[in-house]
Amino acid sequence: MSRTALACVPCPHPRIPLAQMRTVYDCEEVQTKLDKLIAQEHAPLKATYERMLSKGAQRFQVKPSGLPVMAELYEELPNFHDVLDDVRRQIALCADSGDALEITPLLLLGPPGVGKTHFARQLAELLGTGMGFVSMSSLTAGWLIGGASSQWKGAKPGKVFEALVDGQYANPVMVVDEIDKAAAEASYDPLGALYSLLEHDTARAFTDEFAEVALDASQLIWVATANDARAIPEPILNRCNVYEIEAPDFEAARGIARRLYRNIRGAHEWGRQFGEEPLESVLDALAAVPPREMRRAWMTGFGNAKLAARGEVQLADLPAAGSGRRGPLGFTS
Secondary structure, rough: OOOOOOOOOOOOOOEEEEEEEEOOHHHHHHHHHHHHHHHHOOOOHHHHHHHHHHHHOOEEEEOOOOOOHHHHHHHHHHHHHHHHHHHHHHHEEEEEEEEOOOOOOEEEEEOOOOOOOOOOHHHHHHHOOOOEEEEEEOOOOHHHHHHHOOOOOOOOHHHHHHHHHHEEEEOEEEEOOHHOOOOOOOOOOHHHHHHHOOOOHHHOOOOOOOOOEEEEEOOOEEEEEEEHHOOOHHHHHOOEEEEEEEEEEEEEEHHHHHHHEEEEEEEOOHHOEEEEOOOOHHHHHOOOOOHHHHHHHHHHHHHHHOOOOOOOOOHHHHHHHOOEEOOOOOOOO
């Protein structure tokens, strides 16, 4: 495939520059299919092929120039250290070589709210490649991944197609959320597209059912999330590095709450009206809240404190458990 070296492009983690280009589909194949279409009968497919030709087949491919600084991620995601170790090892393998970055698909198992999707966003930010998202609780989740046949009314390409054709990168992070919620029917397996996509060799020529053009999806970085591994087919489990994600312990949760307070305070002009550090009693209360709910709790607390003309968030400013109402969290004493 054609590859051209590029100068490093600044990004939040400068030790992972955009270093080369990758061809993700064959424009001659697209042109051939376009020429064979009857425009009146296949207008959506015609527009798709024209879009592919207009955008061209070259996409940026992240290539590490060295190990990125990940200390902040280890601090921010204390319950993901094993996963971060895995990512760090795989980055290290190609850091001083001409090889492309390859990360084995990750499956994160754990209860809702422990930060699984947040981890995927942070990984995408670390690599600078953007992120695609598919919720497998949708009835059409399988079609969302691999597209639906153009013979179906309202059909369109899938998320993999969108990421590679409409996106800028050959290796974006693709999140398959709640993969254990996919409900297979006798005539249709919503996870079918993943069987080939999660295998590096077969993903090099993945065909979207709508466009029917081979795409090089071998560089996609897959992160799947689930609550229960028992509902996930064995072929999917065998293709992933599987990690059990526990809720952060009390001290780690307090640390997450403290960093969120500082981040929210520092990101807003009104934040200067509040103290640099939160009350210890508030941190203790928020340590019992799932990480994904902490930001909402802080924002409610800041707003209630502001209404009360106070420069500190107190326990009474936090939302009641499970609601946006003012009052102490339901689990505090």
